[in-house]
Amino acid sequence: ETGVTQTPRHLVMGMTNKKSLKCEQHLGHNAMYWYKQSAKKPLELMFVYNFKEQTENNSVPSRFSPECPNSSHLFLHLHTLQPEDSALYLCASSQDLGQGGDTIYFGEGSWLTVV
């Protein structure tokens, strides 16, 4: 248990569905992240939030919509996804944005399958 909790752990959705992934961190961190990890591919940074403000959108398609209501919660809203969006979505948090030897902690991930 790292203090970063993701729900649901598994999600199957159709291409016309709307669903959301939820992440909660209990570590008192200020920064939260969404990463995408496809089979046999590296970690792809999607979004970064620092103190609830989005600091990075790594050219992510608009069918992925993040929401950060406070420093402890992060959502990823999904709509009209494509089969190629099937992947493991990892939420992570860190005290700050990596300054001074900051460490990033990952949640268990949400396995998404788009059918």
Place this chain on the structure above:
Amino acid sequence: GENVEQHPSTLSVQEGDSAVIKCTYSDSASNYFPWYKQELGKRPQLIIDIRSNVGEKKDQRIAVTLNKTAKHFSLHITETQPEDSAVYFCAATGNQFYFGTGTSLTVIP
């Protein structure tokens, strides 16, 4: 921004042998270098890290070395065991986290 390269992408070793994974980075401002292990179906977990003011750090069978001049750092696993089989990611951080592309390590019993 920072660019982190990691090699090799796959590595197979016999149980008991050593494994070495190497990473290079481009931004001299990066000052913290963690390594993560991701077992199949699980989240990446921090296994060891090193700061820029240190050249080497050991934790039992795992060690990390850093050469700031050459901008490269390496993970060394000695006396490998089957449970070391996983994907390993290096990272370089300054004002952001930059991950390498991962190394899939297989330890053959």
